[in-house]
Amino acid sequence: MDGLHRSTDPRDYQNVPQPIVVMSKRFDDGHTIPLHNHARDQLLYAVGGIMRLQTMHHAWLVPPDGAICIPGGTDHTVTMFGDVEMRTLYIDVAAVRARPQPLCVIAVTSLMRELILALSKEPIAYTAGSRAAHIARMIELEIEAARQLALHVPLPADRRLQNMCAALLADPSDGRTLEQWSHQSGASARTLARLFERDLGMGFNAWRQRVRFQSAVEALSRGQPVSLVAHKHGYSSPSAFTAAFRRAMGMPPSALAVQGNRATPALRPDESA
Structure with missing residues (x-):
């Protein structure tokens, strides 16, 4: 488990015991991640740059100070506009207390941004009652209270x-x-x-x-x-x-x-x- 927080392989984040974990990754302008899905729910947030996520039925824009909630198992592609410094939260919906969000773009408050960045610097193998566990719980609360943004285009x-x-x-x-x-x-x-x-x-x-x-x-x-x-x-x-x-x-x-x-x-x- 040591060093797993440095992994950029999404597979390393699907079966960990922690309810919320963060992967950091950077992408070049114009890069497209091909169609894929993950077992866990995701919250996709770009510290810098803009993302467009597309499913079979919708296209979603994720601007700065926005993030997109992606239910587990959802097939999607992601295209980058500008160099994108991405933070992906992988969420075990069975282990968190907050209500899972549907596929939607939410507004990221200054508090949520700082919490995401803080958790991304913590070891992934955190324990209950640790600083990282408290940060993860606060992220849950922020996601649950977040305002949805009408940035999807139905197809x-x-x-x-x-x-x-x-x-x-x-x-x-x-x-x-x-x-x-x-x-x-x-x-x-x-x-x-x-x-x-x-x-x-x-x-x-x-x-x-x-x-x-x-x-x-x-x-x-x-x-x-x-x-x-x-x-x-x-x-x-x-x-x-x-x-x-x-x-x-x-x-x-x-x-x-x-x-x-x-x-x-x-x-x-x-x-x-």
Whole structure:
């Protein structure tokens, strides 16, 4: 067990007796971890950089000061934007007292951030009543109380929406209305609107805005100026984009760009996290 806290192999963290353990790993900009899953629940947090996680049915953006809860057994890929210094918490849901979280992005408070960093520096083989055990319990409480962020984009199964949604994912600035899309999709605007509500759980405009914000965060993380990002994502002015972005993300895009560009030295990653 000695030195296990230095391992970057996720398999070393699945069967330990501790209820919460932390793995530290760094990834280069643009790296994609291929489809995989783990036995334990995960909390995926990036100290620096931005991550996009995708399952069969959803795409999730994980911005700075956010983390994603991943139930055990969930197949997913992870793509890095900027050099990502990742902290992965592996959680034995049978051993913790907190209610397990669904697949979602949560806001990471300053306290949670410091607790995660503190536990990542503790030996993995901690004992009950130790400093590490108390930190782990506090992390449980912070996860349970965390605010969820609406940063996922549901992906359609209905063929009438698939081409349309794929086109919008490829070009988030596309400003065509449902009426205009109806000519291409073979369904009326009313039918398309009903399909968005039924299959994706939100209206067309709300879905397109989420796509735009995911793409915008990725662009900001690569250092593109706010004015250019606003124009590329269909906003008439940087001020309109900034106002909408602040309402959805809780911070202005300029602040996110600064956080997203925090550079961290990258080690050669393994093929899972």
